[in-house]
Amino acid sequence: MKTTEILIAGFGGQGILFSGKFLAYKGLLEELQVSWLPSYGPEMRGGTANCNVILSDTPVGSPIITAPNVLIAMNLPSLEKYVDSVVAGGQIYVDSSLIDLKVERDDVEVFYIPATQIAKEEGIATLANMIIVGHLLENHPELSFDGAETVVDKLVPPKKAALKDLNMKALSLGKNYKK
């Protein structure tokens, strides 16, 4: 039995829910059991946003994550709030262009990715989230990078077809990111 509980947190507008959707659909494509739960409170209207994604090879119990295996922190308050909730042996992905704080735990694997900076330099300023997701896919054989394009095709509406290539670009940048 393998269950991956991914908590994605940041500001509204950083594509937190979208990256969660991407991971949920990727899980669906890999024939895993999945659940996706957004924060839907007033925080959606400009404050903090977070999203719970569970991927499992057995049916998902509670969709609410209290101890994530994976934390994606896209701003400082999110990292501070959730850093201690990550299980030992888990992973933390930090957008290091927005967060100066270093994780002071030695029982988790931490990936510092200057995603917002990279996204700006590459002209895809709104897609820092997908750069981190691309890196995450590389680290998770149960998800893998294969099929990412199918998921992007599914999620990006035909009217915004130009965004498909940009999302793929962001994912590839994340995949190939080396410190």
Add this chain to the structure above:
Amino acid sequence: MAERILMKGNEAIAEAAIRAGCRHYFGYPITPQTEIAAYMAKKMPKIGGVFLQAESEIASINMVYGASAAGLRVMTSSSSPGISLKAEGLSYIAGSDIPALVVNVQRGGPGLGGIQPSQSDYFQATKGGGHGDYRMIVLAPASVQEMASLTIKGFDLADKYSMTTMILADGTIGQMMEPITFEDAEPTVYEKPWALTGTECKRKHNVVNSLYLKPDELEKKNFERFEKYAEIEKNEAMWEEYMMEDAEICVVAFGITSRIAKNAVAEARKAGIKVGLIRPITLWPFPTEVLRAAADKVKAFISVELSMGQMIEDVKLATESKKPVTLCNRAGGMIPTPDEVLSAIQKAEKGEF
């Protein structure tokens, strides 16, 4: 097999309603159920249906009353404060013995409360809400798939018994996405000889009404209606049992809470505690028999709820209080962690009530 797609719980209700043949939706927006109305607004005009955003909740439930009187499959949806506004209409629909499907995606209360998930409308759904002696069939989905399947079932039960079915969900299940499949099935069609479809001068006109000024007539109506309710109590209770075979402690939980409780039960089992879960799927009729039978086997019950303790009263009634029943609860939009439920299980195991 049908394709697995990802859908929000609220959208699953709307899509299932359309597949069940519902072509009339009347509503008024409120978080956390607005996706139902949004989905209907998008789909209904394309399939010759009606989506109407009424001027208020009271108007929308009375539109349901009217459309149902005309024999149509019809629904409305809202969240807690909005359901309170619909209560008058619910009572009229019950008093007129016509079908309706009403969805309540609950949020914290009382009053305007909050917008986070809650189960504190249990009393309102199962014991009344509106005035007078009446019941609604109350279905409590625990997954996105059940949001769909119980919506379809809910329309069938409403038509079969000519009364309201309420889908009692909560903000979490409304907002979350899970894989779901839809089977291709034609909706069941029920004869409605009482419907106001126009006599064409060929039959006596039908009347849909809840006014009976002669007390003996009104009493007779009430007794007849309760015979129907007794039939439903006998035939329609639904529940799920999880690890109950050898259980010494029985957790009772419905909807989203049952999923948290399942995690806790699985954890407790790892520690060797013999615990199981009974999940009522129908809250009315309440699955009394399975709980009564469990009361002869287990040593304690734990009612896990997102309320100050409402279903716990039905658990005590069903088990005739033969065994202690404790409450593990959060309220106001807060949700217990599996660990909180686990510690309630550990307490019960030690005999601390």
